[in-house]
Amino acid sequence: MINKAFLFVLFVLIFGSLSAQNQTIPCATNDYIKLLNQQNSGALKNIEDAFFDAKRYSSLKSKKEKDTIYTIQVVFHVVYNNTVQNLDDKYILSQLEELNACFRRKNADTIDTREIFLPVAADAGIEFELAKLDPFGNPTSGIVRKSSSLPTFGQFPINLSNADRVKEELYGSRVWDPDKYLNIWICDLSANGFDALLGYAYPPTNAENWNSNSFSTSNKQGVVVHYKVVGQDNPQSLSTGSKTLIHEVGHYLGLRHIWGDGSRNQGCNVDDFMDDTPNSRAATNGCNIGQNSCINNPGDLPDMIENYMDYSDGVCQNMFTEQQVEQMRSNLTLFRSGIATVRYPDPPVEPAKYTLIYPNPVVEDLTLTLSELDEEANYQIEITNLLGQTVFKSNLEPLSTQIISGLGALKGMYICKVLKQGKEILSEKIVFKL
Numbered sequence: 001m002i003n004k005a006f007l008f009v010l011f012v013l014i015f016g017s018l019s020a021q022n023q024t025i026p027c028a029t030n031d032y033i034k035l036l037n038q039q040n041s042g043a044l045k046n047i048e049d050a051f052f053d054a055k056r057y058s059s060l061k062s063k064k065e066k067d068t069i070y071t072i073q074v075v076f077h078v079v080y081n082n083t084v085q086n087l088d089d090k091y092i093l094s095q096l097e098e099l100n101a102c103f104r105r106k107n108a109d110t111i112d113t114r115e116i117f118l119p120v121a122a123d124a125g126i127e128f129e130l131a132k133l134d135p136f137g138n139p140t141s142g143i144v145r146k147s148s149s150l151p152t153f154g155q156f157p158i159n160l161s162n163a164d165r166v167k168e169e170l171y172g173s174r175v176w177d178p179d180k181y182l183n184i185w186i187c188d189l190s191a192n193g194f195d196a197l198l199g200y201a202y203p204p205t206n207a208e209n210w211n212s213n214s215f216s217t218s219n220k221q222g223v224v225v226h227y228k229v230v231g232q233d234n235p236q237s238l239s240t241g242s243k244t245l246i247h248e249v250g251h252y253l254g255l256r257h258i259w260g261d262g263s264r265n266q267g268c269n270v271d272d273f274m275d276d277t278p279n280s281r282a283a284t285n286g287c288n289i290g291q292n293s294c295i296n297n298p299g300d301l302p303d304m305i306e307n308y309m310d311y312s313d314g315v316c317q318n319m320f321t322e323q324q325v326e327q328m329r330s331n332l333t334l335f336r337s338g339i340a341t342v343r344y345p346d347p348p349v350e351p352a353k354y355t356l357i358y359p360n361p362v363v364e365d366l367t368l369t370l371s372e373l374d375e376e377a378n379y380q381i382e383i384t385n386l387l388g389q390t391v392f393k394s395n396l397e398p399l400s401t402q403i404i405s406g407l408g409a410l411k412g413m414y415i416c417k418v419l420k421q422g423k424e425i426l427s428e429k430i431v432f433k434l
């Protein structure tokens with residue numbers, strides 16, 4: 001019996017530890033916050049304060065601010081020890097494309113968002129482009145490549161001080177001004193021959209009530225991702241695949257995991273402070289669509305495994321929620337404004353008030369219809385050739401529909417303009433019968 005019990009314990013020790021060693025950690029952002037707090041006392045409080053500052057700010061934004069499109073300048077640092085790690089540009093470009101699609105809710109798999117979550121699924125209005133100028137003002141492709149003496153930046157158990165060496169000149173690639181660029185480091189995060197870690201991010205800091213400026217000059221801000229999860233068509237891709245970067249940029253812009261990072265025992269009582277992500281007990285693995293780990297009354301909803309801030313497989317992640325979007329945009333405005341340019345949306349196109357010249361091509365006579373005719377105004381028709389020379393000009397009758405004749409000599413393409421009080425209100429190409 002003793003021998004059997006001993007063997008059993010030995011079995012558990014060996015295989016238990018083996019399976020623990022082979023557990024890929026999708027994201028170590030929370031461990032990273034703990035490390036930052038060890039390195040800079042108060043970092044945790046600073047990050048939490050920043051989170052709630054951004055949350056408060058979300059409710060104060062103007063309509064114009066809500067409609068703004070932000071474009072973030074990105075630099076990728078590819079740090080490699082061999083040619084496999086030195087990812088080809090095509091993977092980086094396809095990853096950038098996916099990042100853009102996911103943050104604008106334009107990715108093809110948004111059709112997989114379940115109907116119950118469609119009312120809160122949102123376009124973040126955030127876009128990403130490769131930096132065109134480096135910190136010295138020189139032209140750049142936005143992709144920096146550095147060879148490293150380190151075969152991997154991963155370690156098991158996870159050691160993020162080791163991983164962070166990817167941001168040091170000696171082993172990796174030095175940060176570009178984090179107040180102007182989103183820095184994304186791509187490197188090997190495997191350890192002991194397995195994919196130990198897929199990524200981690202530096203969350204927003206410098207909350208309003210923070211007195212120290214130790215974070216504003218931080219040389220660590222940005223995102224680190226395992227080279228195997230970069231690119232939509234990366235042949236080495238793992239189950240979370242190229243959605244890892246979407247998740248990490250979500251953290252970088254101030255989002256938490258949707259289950260709130262509680263332990264399994266306290267899970268349903270720990271929130272991510274987003275009202276439109278249903279509470280869930282713990283991270284999701286795989287794509288379990290029926291999972292409902294916490295009952296919320298009223299209006300209980302299943303776990304939102306579609307959310308980028310879960311650990312579900314990449315193929316079932318396809319949405320941010322409205323509140324997550326507001327939180328990211330607030331963080332961008334408050335703490336990372338230097339990395340983005342803003343673009344206000346085009347004003348809505350007013351429906352044309354003066355329309356329709358027909359038939360087009362014209363046979364001989366032209367029928368002109370003016371809707372919303374102002375009877376007090378003077379209208380003219382002017383036809384020019386493609387050199388801009390006037391070939392026909394006449395006053396129009398104050399009628400909404402009229403026939404213009406006497407154009408039989410015209411053949412080929414012209415521009416027909418309608419003027420109201422001498423001001424052009426309509427300009428269309430017309431073709432006279434050849």
Ligand SMILES: [Zn+2]
Nearest residue numbers: 027029247257
């Ligand atoms: Zn995460």
